[in-house]
Amino acid sequence: MKWKEPTFGATPMLKALTAANARRKAQAFDLVTEQKKQKLNYPDWAQKWMRKYKEAWNIAKANGDEVGMRKAQKLAEGLRSKLREMATMPKWAQEQMQMQTIRWMxxxxxxxxxxxxxAEEAGKAVRDKVALIHTISKTSKADADKLSDLTAKWYAAHDHGIVDGKDLSKDPKAVKAAMDKYSKEAQAIIGKYQSPQVPQEKPVPSEASPKPANQNNNSSNGRWIPTIELKLNGTSEVEQYLRDRLGRFKKVKWTQEKVNSLWEGTRTIEKAYQIQIDPRFLLAIIIHEGTGSFNTSSTNRAADGQHGVETDYAKDLMKANSLIFGKILGYIYYGKDFREVVAKSTSLTGISGKGNVFQYCNWHTPIVRMNKKIVELGIYAGDGSWHTSVKNIYDKLSNGLSDEYEQYLSGINKSTAQEITQSEGIKLKATSFKASQNAEDYKADKNGEWTIIGKF
Incomplete structure (x- = not known):
């Protein structure tokens, strides 16, 4: 009989010692230096959670648990992202976001x-209110300030029973009457800015600032994943256009189920990373490609030698989301430098404008490959003018919102991309951009035009 060396897992005593040591290190962690490094202010409630996540990270490290370390790091970076977002919000919104962030954690x-x-849904409602107020402020600062004040009063009454500075928490009827009054006044302001062709909805007593109508085709309220999917049997001009274009495909047929799946895919990405890939952007790519596929297959090559039709929709959507999200992450981090070079190169045939996400996705630029844990250079299409067609189609699907979507993406702080890549163990590379006479036409023939390319 052979003797087998006994093995032992972590004993309760060892686990307790590990946890105690991790807690001690977390409490000793220098949050002052951390805040300076992150250029953030951690309020007391956030410091408490930062130390919790640091403790969890220490325990995971002591146990050699890399997954646990990444999870703790991702949670901490998610909290930092929330704090950055809250810093730009009015006081009432900061209080609500604090409440919902703690609730989520x-x-x-x-x-x-x-x-x-x-908590996610409540947080989204707060963001929508802030975005709506911001939109109204572009037309009337007075109305925006009034709406913000009414919203603050509504929350004070709802959460604390405070009505115009008085504590009426013991008089629920008076509190409800005040909330109804605030809602009615808020709705009157919002009604002035709603699309006239959309019937006004009756004010909801429990809402201080209802969402704008026509959510299908207008994302100017800060939401770039429309709440309601475009319907292939819909009657709007956009839906009729979509039905006509998708109905032309012969190789790969499109159904409402596929449209819904596309929407769900972008929602999943937003939930995980708080970045909105507009599903209409993906639909614009589908329409431009002209096959019913995102053309992501590396085995079924197209006639020009580039990636061709992927008939498995699940794989096609997954790869397209991965590529576009990787491009958008790259654009968030490298976009400023990219746009500067585009703006300086407009004298070259094929390059125009100030640089945008459509051009970045099109051309040979950095892609953050989440699955491979690397950053690499690549194109979506060799056709140097692919971006123009996709942008035009996107405008038809969104009622001309391409410039606003560009502003949304270019306005995301590059630290967001840094936090996401760090949490995934991906190292961002230093990159420069330059003009290159490498453009092809739609047949993959060189046409003498220029694009902007990245170089590590």
């Missing part, structure tokens, strides 16, 4: 998915 800690989802 508590739900995450206890595994309460229902609580997490409720």
């Amino acid at each position: 508590e739900g995450n800690a206890s595994g309460n998915i229902k609580q997490m989802k409720a």
Whole structure:
């Protein structure tokens, strides 16, 4: 009989010692230096959670748990992202976002998915209100300020029973009457800026600032994933256009289920990374490619030698989302430098404008490959003018919002891309951009035109 060396897992005593040591290190962690490094201010409630995540990271490290380390790091970076977002919000919105952020973190800690989802939805409602107020401020600062004040009063009454500075928490009827009054006044302001062809909805008493109507085709309220999917049997001009274009495909047929899946894919990305890939951008690519596929297949090559039709829709969508998200992450981080070179190169045939995400996705620029954990250079299409067609189609699907979508993406702080890549163990590379006479036409023949390319 052979003797087998006994093995032992972590004993309760060892686990307790590891946890105690991790807690000690977390409490000793220098948050002052951390805040200076991050250029952020951590309020007391955030410091508490930062130390919790640091403790979890220390425990995972002590146990050699790389997955646990990444999870703790991602949670900490998610909190930093929330703090950056909150810093630009009015006081009432900061208070609400603090409440919902804590609610989400508590739900995450206890595994309460229902609580997490409720917190996400409540946080989204706050963002929508802030975005709506910001949109109105472009037309009337007075109306925007009034709406913000009414929203603050509504929350004060709802959360604390405070009505115009007085504590009426023991008089629920008076509180409700005040909330109804604030809602009615808020709706009157919002009604002035709603699309006239859309019937006005009756004010909802519990909402201080209802969402704008016509969510299908207008994302100027800061939402770039429309709440309602475009319908292939819809009657709007956009939906009729979409039905006509998707109906032309012979190789790969499109159904409402595919459209819904595309929407769901972008929602999943937003939930994980708080970045919105507009599904209409992806639909614009589908329409431009002209096959019913994103043309992501590396085995079924097209006639020009580039990637061809992928008949498995699930694979096609997954690869397209991965590529476009990788391009958008790259654009968030490298976009400023890219746009500067584009703007300086407009004298060259094939290059125009100030640089945008459509050009960046088209040309040979950095892609953050989440699955491979690397950053590499690549194109979406060799056709140097691909971006122009896709942008034009996107405008038809979004009622001309390409410039606003560009502003949304270019306005995301590059630290967002840094946090995401760091949490995934991806190192961003230093990159320069230059003009290159490498453009092809739609047949993959060199046409003498120029594009902007990245170089590591």
